[in-house]
Amino acid sequence: DARVTQTPRDKVTEMGQEVTMRCQPILGHNTVFWYRQTMKQGLELLAYFRNRAPLDDSGMPKDRFSAEMPDATLATLKIQPSEPRDSAVYFCASGSGQGEETQYFGPGTRLLVL
Amino acid sequence: AQSVTQPDIHITVSEGASLELRCNYSYGATPYLFWYVQSPGQGLQLLLKYFSGDTLVQGIKGFEAEFKRSQSSFNLRKPSVHWSDAAEYFCAVRDTGFQKLVFGTGTRLLVSP
Numbered sequence: 001d002a003r004v005t006q007t008p009r010d011k012v013t014e015m016g017q018e019v020t021m022r023c024q025p026i027l028g029h030n031t032v033f034w035y036r037q038t039m040k041q042g043l044e045l046l047a048y049f050r051n052r053a054p055l056d057d058s059g060m061p062k063d064r065f066s067a068e069m070p071d072a073t074l075a076t077l078k079i080q081p082s083e084p085r086d087s088a089v090y091f092c093a094s095g096s097g098q099g100e101e102t103q104y105f106g107p108g109t110r111l112l113v114l
Numbered sequence: 115a116q117s118v119t120q121p122d123i124h125i126t127v128s129e130g131a132s133l134e135l136r137c138n139y140s141y142g143a144t145p146y147l148f149w150y151v152q153s154p155g156q157g158l159q160l161l162l163k164y165f166s167g168d169t170l171v172q173g174i175k176g177f178e179a180e181f182k183r184s185q186s187s188f189n190l191r192k193p194s195v196h197w198s199d200a201a202e203y204f205c206a207v208r209d210t211g212f213q214k215l216v217f218g219t220g221t222r223l224l225v226s227p
Contacts, residue, residue: 055213085208101213107156
């Protein structure tokens with residue numbers, strides 16, 4: 001049963017600390033998406049990659065957020081420095097990148113910045 | 115730009131009763147439409163999707179949805195709700211040319227005994 005995995009599942013940190021979230025897409029999927037879910041904004045796209053290249057990161061605050069795909073099996077989302085307003089659930093999703101593509105979501109990383 | 119409206123924030127349904135969750139979208143061309151379900155503390159699970167063809171699509175867990183172009187709607191239905199269906203339901207639209215999903219604000223389903 002192929003799944004998207006995310007680590008850590010929960011993270012509590014203090015303001016100003018660096019946070020790194022990791023995602024392992026489904027094997028063979030070549031598109032990866034990062035979404036953020038908050039009560040206020042709902043689900044919003046932060047960034048997405050195809051074949052490890054960033055295609056759209058317009059939803060991401062550039063001054064503190066960065067997203068990368070060091071290889072096809074790992075995507076990372078970093079926040080440096082973190083702020084309380086970054087508290088949210090961060091979801092990674094992957095897709096096959098082919099035509100009628102479906103995105104499959106990971107379980108999310110629940111981030112709390114104190 | 116695409117948008118999705120889920121007009122009901124909360125819905126309470128008695129167990130065994132039928133369910134319909136509303137979703138309206140705004141998109142110029144034929145959209146790709148999705149329904150996802152999120153249980154507390156969990157990720158999003160795909161229930162069903164519409165790309166083309168038959169406008170009535172069947173999904174998992176006994177759910178179905180009907181695409182109505184004239185009404186720009188993609189409502190989710192289930193004939194008999196089970197207590198385990200209590201969750202939050204999200205409708206989403208995807209641009210046929212780009213991969214981005216635009217989500218509605220979600221509808222929280224409560225199931226009463």
